[in-house]
Amino acid sequence: MPENKSASFEASLARLQEIVTELEGDQVDLARSVELYGEGKKLVARCEELLGDAEKALREAGNGVTAASEPPPAASGFDDLEGENEIPF
Numbered sequence: 001m002p003e004n005k006s007a008s009f010e011a012s013l014a015r016l017q018e019i020v021t022e023l024e025g026d027q028v029d030l031a032r033s034v035e036l037y038g039e040g041k042k043l044v045a046r047c048e049e050l051l052g053d054a055e056k057a058l059r060e061a062g063n064g065v066t067a068a069s070e071p072p073p074a075a076s077g078f079d080d081l082e083g084e085n086e087i088p089f
Contacts, residue, residue, distance in 0.1 A: 009050045012043045019043075 019040045022028060028036070 005050050005053065009047060012047050012050075016040055016043050016047070 019036045023033060023036055
């Protein structure tokens with residue numbers, strides 16, 4: 001059965017929030033802080049992996065067209081600035 005990556009991402013993100021909340025508390029000793037930091041680093045890496053997989057899937061589904069690969073839309077309304085290259089604000 002394939003892994004539910006969305007659920008895995010959401011669960012990882014929720015656990016990261018729990019870690020942040022615990023670390024922000026004033027009752028965490030150094031050893032526990034180091035343990036939580038290590039767990040958090042692993043969760044961040046997992047989230048980045050899942051996001052990369054999702055981005056790849058979207059790119060493949062859209063035949064390689066993503067917002068990042070499209071050129072920005074041309075600025076409108078600035079063509080009549082009499083040759084100035086800067087935005088007037």
